[in-house]
Amino acid sequence: MIDELVLYPVSIVGTGPGDPDLLTVRAARIIRNADVILYDCHTAESALSVASITATIRFVERAKESVQAGVSARNSRMVELIEAYYNEGLRVVRLRAGDPMMFGGANDDCRALERQHIPYEVVSGVTAGAAAACTYALPLSEKYQSNSVTCLIADEIVDNFALVRDAAKLLRHGSAIVLYMATGNLEGIVHAFLQEGVSAAMPIVAVSKSGWPDEAYAVATIGDASTLRASGKLREPVVYFVGQHLAIRNLPLEKWPPAEVLSRCSGA
Incomplete structure (x- = not known):
């Protein structure tokens, strides 16, 4: 009998302004337990200091689309990777600098994941x-x-x-x-x-x-x-x-x- 694959909600985690000491306890715990960590902003890299040595860590280049294409198009590669790793049953963390909802950047992630029917959580960060x-x-x-x-x-x-x-x-x-x-x-x-x-x-x-x-x-x-x-x-x-x-x-x-x-x- 094949065990049913467990799918974990994707975690969109705020990393704060830079100092890993300013990570919330919850954010640090989620990053530490992540199987995969994806990010596209170098400001978030300091949070990687608490990641597991076994975690897959990937910096995702943003596509240089035209302004008319919008933020969603520029972030499409990130969403593709999140979906792929999620479907493998891995604990996926998407890092966002600062507070994810402060500038609305995480809105694009939320909308994209909702379209793909992927559950997620947003973890606050210090602005x-x-x-x-x-x-x-x-x-x-x-x-x-x-x-x-x-x-x-x-x-x-x-x-x-x-x-x-x-x-x-x-x-x-x-x-x-x-x-x-x-x-x-x-x-x-x-x-x-x-x-x-x-x-x-x-x-x-x-x-x-x-x-x-x-x-x-x-x-x-x-x-x-x-x-x-x-x-x-x-x-x-x-x-x-x-x-x-x-x-x-x-x-x-x-x-x-x-x-x-x-x-x-x-x-x-």
Whole structure:
């Protein structure tokens, strides 16, 4: 009698910003138990440190299709491999950098797997913004003063910064804005904030490569935000924080002692 093949749900696992110590316990367990690990973003590679030595690990090149073809077409090879390994009864893990649902990237995986009637689970990961805010003790919210945090994906802006202009209203209410993939549009974003009445003295903090050994940070105001890029120490990916309550309260031990931060903390 032939045993019936057991099929395991595919795991779409968020790897966080880079530091494997920031993997959730569940994510680490699933990666460790995986038979096959597939990924297409080098940022996710740090999570491979917890993989089993017997696991099949494959980097999947994204097809360079035209823009009209869409993300699904560019990711078709990944879906083909997932399906093939799944049908062999293997525990398949598809790694996604950061939090899988944060930028909607995992949506394409979910839709594709649903079309193939393949069960799946999505395992959360720590976003770069959350990791950096905790590393530097950035107060993204302040009791009774700021009750909202808004994340903006700012790599493609085609609406005359309409969303940014709306976000400026939140800044005036004490909200914090977290900007992802914003470096290319930072000048326009800052200009839109200023046009909408945001104070030039509003703090802005940039954290580069959150969770990586060469992580760096820079502090400025909206009025002199150009100095962030001019410093030359910020490498992509960079996450930007904007808000009136922002101040770096802490640094990893290896980054001490920063005189300007010490003075801020002592005067708080």
